[in-house]
Amino acid sequence: MEHGQAAVGTRSRWYDGLTAMHWRVLRASFLGWIFDGYEALALVVVLGPMLHSVLSPAQAASPTIYAGLVIGITLLGWGAGGLIGGILADYVGRKRMMLWSVFLYAVLSGLTAFSQTFWTLCALRFLTGLAMGSEWSTGIALLSETWPEQARAKGAGFLQSGFGWGTLIAAVVWYALSSTHPLGAETWRLMFVLGALPAFFVLYIRRGVNESEKWQRAVREKRWSATNAQPGADAAQAAGKRPFTLAQLFSEREALRRTLILLVLSIVTTVGWWAISSWLPTFTVALAKAEGLPDALSWGSKVSISYTVGAIVAYLLAGFIVDAIGRRAFLSLTFVGSLLTTFITYRLTSSVEAMMIVAPINGFFTLGCAYVWMAIYPCELFNVTVRSTAISFVFNAARLIAWVFPIVAGSMIKSFGGVSQAALALGSVYLIGIVLPWFLPETRGSGMPD
The missing domain is CATH 1.20.1250.20 (MFS general substrate transporter like domains)
Structure with a gap:
């Protein structure tokens, strides 16, 4: 009787039934969302020194206008990219879109470090936002279609926390860089160089995560x-x-x-x-x-x-x-x-x-x-x-x-x-x-x- 009660208690745990593949899906999506959080805050914390480097003397007379522009353009790219990438994920698959999203925004983030003019910076910020926008929706879709019912909402919450952890990492990294100033007034560029690191994460996703079987089956059966x-x-x-x-x-x-x-x-x-x-x-x-x-x-x-x-x-x-x-x-x-x-x-x-x-x-x-x-x-x-x-x-x-x-x-x-x-x-x-x-x-x- 005691053994039966213990078995019932064991089956009631929310994480029962989760396999190594489930956890890999969570880690892949979670880490991708960490990088998004890092990227979002990196732009905000380096805004002052970044604009000081790229604004012309005439532009520097109105710094608040250009600060709003670069943030707004990034958000515009993020929103447009998220919408386009989310649609594509329903046609080409969740995993493939995650691969391209993470890889492209990593490369573009790294290129931001080499911006010399304000308009070059804006162009790269828009393209970075365009690339990274779809990472969230593809990760959420993949997790929701692979995790069991009793654990799915918890897993989605854990995934969402990645953005918060990413912003904290960005805050800590910038605190360290701004305290030591390894590149002097150009130290802000290192924040975006570090943003390029997710490119290596693409290899992990490719090796460790499978495509959503539910999506594949629904497409084969033409359930539209x-x-x-x-x-x-x-x-x-x-x-x-x-x-x-x-x-x-x-x-x-x-x-x-x-x-x-x-x-x-x-x-x-x-x-x-x-x-x-x-x-x-x-x-x-x-x-x-x-x-x-x-x-x-x-x-x-x-x-x-x-x-x-x-x-x-x-x-x-x-x-x-x-x-x-x-x-x-x-x-x-x-x-x-x-x-x-x-x-x-x-x-x-x-x-x-x-x-x-x-x-x-x-x-x-x-x-x-x-x-x-x-x-x-x-x-x-x-x-x-x-x-x-x-x-x-x-x-x-x-x-x-x-x-x-x-x-x-x-x-x-x-x-x-x-x-x-x-x-x-x-x-x-x-x-x-x-x-x-x-x-x-x-x-x-x-x-x-x-």
């Missing part, structure tokens, strides 16, 4: 419908040419409804996160200066790291929480937490000491929970032959809207009357996110649609 809401669509479509996956998201009624709701939720996440995270260091530095603290600028970096640590904790826990309370409740409570912590951060926090406590809680909701749902939930709402297209569209279409924010940031702060007021105004978008999830189907325990 976007959702399970139209069970007869496959038979009708199999006789003709395969529909364009992106068009399917808007031509099938239920797919359209799900796509639009998820897109609005993604925009809510992106707009809220952009306002909270990008202005948090500036707001914290202002608090430090008001308190008369020495080295006030250092508090901006400290609070960014604290904020990111909170997000990493959310990534690691999210899969367990979402399996316990359901997808819709998780989403709704995420935006409740985001709204409350944003109000606490920008209205009730008046010292850097308090901010160091509040920031990780804010990061837990506005960066961690607010993004990890995209790695778990949309995969469960679309069939396998359009899955990569759907999740990449939901994730990247919001970026194609948000890329203008860095360019107009200064004007927005001025219009709202300060950083605090601007953050609170944009943070009110979380109200939409509290309500919308309840118009989507609950998928907890229902498995992945084929």
